[in-house]
Amino acid sequence: MNDPENPPDEHNLKPTRRKADRPDEIVQAAMEVFLQVGFARAKVTDIARKAGAAKGTVYLYFTTKDHLFEAVVRRFIGPMLNQMDAYVSNFKGTSRELLSGAILICYEQLADNPTRRAILRIMISEGHRFPGLVEIYHRDVVSAALNTMRRIIDRGVRSGEFRPTAAKDFPQVIVGPVMMSAIWKLTFDNIAPIDISKVAESHLDLLFEGLLA
Amino acid sequence: MNDPENPPDEHNLKPTRRKADRPDEIVQAAMEVFLQVGFARAKVTDIARKAGAAKGTVYLYFTTKDHLFEAVVRRFIGPMLNQMDAYVSNFKGTSRELLSGAILICYEQLADNPTRRAILRIMISEGHRFPGLVEIYHRDVVSAALNTMRRIIDRGVRSGEFRPTAAKDFPQVIVGPVMMSAIWKLTFDNIAPIDISKVAESHLDLLFEGLLA
DNA sequence: TTATATACTGACTTTCGAGTCATTAAAGCG
DNA sequence: CGCTTTAATGACTCGAAAGTCAGTATATAA
Numbered sequence: 001m002n003d004p005e006n007p008p009d010e011h012n013l014k015p016t017r018r019k020a021d022r023p024d025e026i027v028q029a030a031m032e033v034f035l036q037v038g039f040a041r042a043k044v045t046d047i048a049r050k051a052g053a054a055k056g057t058v059y060l061y062f063t064t065k066d067h068l069f070e071a072v073v074r075r076f077i078g079p080m081l082n083q084m085d086a087y088v089s090n091f092k093g094t095s096r097e098l099l100s101g102a103i104l105i106c107y108e109q110l111a112d113n114p115t116r117r118a119i120l121r122i123m124i125s126e127g128h129r130f131p132g133l134v135e136i137y138h139r140d141v142v143s144a145a146l147n148t149m150r151r152i153i154d155r156g157v158r159s160g161e162f163r164p165t166a167a168k169d170f171p172q173v174i175v176g177p178v179m180m181s182a183i184w185k186l187t188f189d190n191i192a193p194i195d196i197s198k199v200a201e202s203h204l205d206l207l208f209e210g211l212l213a
Numbered sequence: 214m215n216d217p218e219n220p221p222d223e224h225n226l227k228p229t230r231r232k233a234d235r236p237d238e239i240v241q242a243a244m245e246v247f248l249q250v251g252f253a254r255a256k257v258t259d260i261a262r263k264a265g266a267a268k269g270t271v272y273l274y275f276t277t278k279d280h281l282f283e284a285v286v287r288r289f290i291g292p293m294l295n296q297m298d299a300y301v302s303n304f305k306g307t308s309r310e311l312l313s314g315a316i317l318i319c320y321e322q323l324a325d326n327p328t329r330r331a332i333l334r335i336m337i338s339e340g341h342r343f344p345g346l347v348e349i350y351h352r353d354v355v356s357a358a359l360n361t362m363r364r365i366i367d368r369g370v371r372s373g374e375f376r377p378t379a380a381k382d383f384p385q386v387i388v389g390p391v392m393m394s395a396i397w398k399l400t401f402d403n404i405a406p407i408d409i410s411k412v413a414e415s416h417l418d419l420l421f422e423g424l425l426a
Numbered sequence: 427t428t429a430t431a432t433a434c435t436g437a438c439t440t441t442c443g444a445g446t447c448a449t450t451a452a453a454g455c456g
Numbered sequence: 457c458g459c460t461t462t463a464a465t466g467a468c469t470c471g472a473a474a475g476t477c478a479g480t481a482t483a484t485a486a
Binding site for chain 1: 251253254309312334336337338339340342344347348351355356366369373374375376378379380382383385386387388389390391392393394396397399400401403404405407411412414415416418419420421422423424425426
């Protein structure tokens, strides 16, 4: 390919695409608009304007509003929880500390972060129209997080720190309050705001110690 | 009223409104359609057809699609958790049993019931456009349920059965897994179905006993 | 039976926004 | 500088669905 006498694929670098980053600008703008008004009420014109372009430009890069939507979701799902695995793998302390940390990361990643919350809302409200996206979200985010939880619980059980409970089979129970917090922020926060860090604290206490005296 | 010589307020009963129950038929039909396709993609014509009427008829009773939507939500929020209070008030057993029962009712009412789940989805996805509805939902459903939880926890703490935890201040933590189950059913159930009764069981075990050995 | 009021209808009007495309502007290149 | 290719534009088309209303059907009253 990089045969010197015969400049390889001459279009590669030279044209210096004036705007190779237009697509991402548009995706970014689209995310903001979807966040504010949801998919159905988002106008392509508005997205374009926010990206500093005209409507036609959007259709230069995305064939359809639906496709643009897909691109947005893929783009923002991607960098979601690489953090977690790294954290878990090289951890040395007790399983309690480990699980606490992991759960706190979940709060940070899902409940605290407006963009991630927006994705969640989108999945819930627009999900049935885009089954492919839901699948990706499930695999890359939900399932991934739950599996991490499972691993940690296993670690704790094997070390004798944790009781062998059914929690391993239903990590949903463990992260349930995180989901609750995210939904709350999305929906009820202007009526009755909650302090996520306090919720998290209470969550961890209850999770480990239980409610009984 | 059947005074022959001077018919009192002649409009009152006589016309025998041929269809006093039309509005409710329409609301019912609207709920079904909203449940299937969401608010934005629901067509008034479809709602009308499903109610066995023509589009014009809908606008005879509801000035706007938005108003119809409001009517639907109000109608279905209403009879949501009267069950709970009755249950709690005349309960005699241990607080653990009481709380277990209350939580199971929550699962039944929110996670198991398709209509209630639909309302939840609507609140999450359409909420910002209808702040009044969210407020009602919060007051009549969410806040009501959380307060019941608080009362039960208090009862348990006073009787010495429960530890005095911060859970009383954040009952969200306690019902979090219920919310998670509802969302799961709404969003991921065809990818990875869950058995709600098993989730509930695991939830209760963990809640009372905690995770630690 | 006729007159009048009420319930209902669905063809029509209007609005709105997704998607197109002829045109313009700019960049690269000899 | 022209010539060509590529990026971008926004006025326009077109379909879809909300909302209207003149007209029809049915019931009650007289």
